[in-house]
Amino acid sequence: MLTLYFAPGASSMAPHIALHEVGADFEARPISFRKDENRTPEFLALNPLGQVPVLVIDGRPLTEVAGILFYLARLFPEAGLLPREIEDEARVVAWMSFIAATVHPARRQGLDHPRQICAKADARLGPADWTVGETCSIADIHLFRLFWRFFNSLKPPAEEFPNLVRHYERMMARPAVIRTIAAESAVGYELPA
Numbered sequence: 001m002l003t004l005y006f007a008p009g010a011s012s013m014a015p016h017i018a019l020h021e022v023g024a025d026f027e028a029r030p031i032s033f034r035k036d037e038n039r040t041p042e043f044l045a046l047n048p049l050g051q052v053p054v055l056v057i058d059g060r061p062l063t064e065v066a067g068i069l070f071y072l073a074r075l076f077p078e079a080g081l082l083p084r085e086i087e088d089e090a091r092v093v094a095w096m097s098f099i100a101a102t103v104h105p106a107r108r109q110g111l112d113h114p115r116q117i118c119a120k121a122d123a124r125l126g127p128a129d130w131t132v133g134e135t136c137s138i139a140d141i142h143l144f145r146l147f148w149r150f151f152n153s154l155k156p157p158a159e160e161f162p163n164l165v166r167h168y169e170r171m172m173a174r175p176a177v178i179r180t181i182a183a184e185s186a187v188g189y190e191l192p193a
Contacts, residue, residue: 002026005054007033008184012053014145015068018138020176022076030187066096069138081138091132095139103146114150122161144171
């Protein structure tokens with residue numbers, strides 16, 4: 001049994017989307033930051049850092065977006081979220097590393113820095129439909145979630161990041177993204193500005 005602990009709109013949105021993409025049977029458990037539910041002894045036993053996402057796999061917690069996405073892609077290979085060729089798989093890992101180490105922390109550094117990083121991500125994506133290969137991968141899900149937050153909070157003009165905006169629109173049309181946004185919207189967003 002899989003259980004996802006998530007906070008609507010937080011980084012846990014990426015594994016939430018992936019669970020829908022792969023068609024997994026899972027229980028979704030929302031965590032409220034406002035109510036400090038991420039600081040309860042029960043939650044800290046799952047993740048001592050008090051962060052989401054946490055995917056509980058038959059009672060064992062797995063944390064960190066990249067780890068959870070990789071696990072789901074490998075557990076459900078028929079979903080095609082991880083390329084089968086080793087070089088393409090390495091390119092997905094490279095994208096995931098860039099997203100986690102460069103894109104994700106950029107928001108904490110004012111407003112200009114995230115724009116510079118998004119410009120780099122936009123250039124890296126280029127005119128391709130997907131980050132790697134011809135289909136959506138876990139790197140696309142991870143990239144989408146971070147740009148989703150940036151796009152919806154800062155509302156940059158489409159021409160500033162044309163490749164990321166095209167990618168965003170393509171992802172927004174995916175049934176897994178639509179289901180996740182509906183489920184998380186129903187719980188309510190509590191993200192900081």
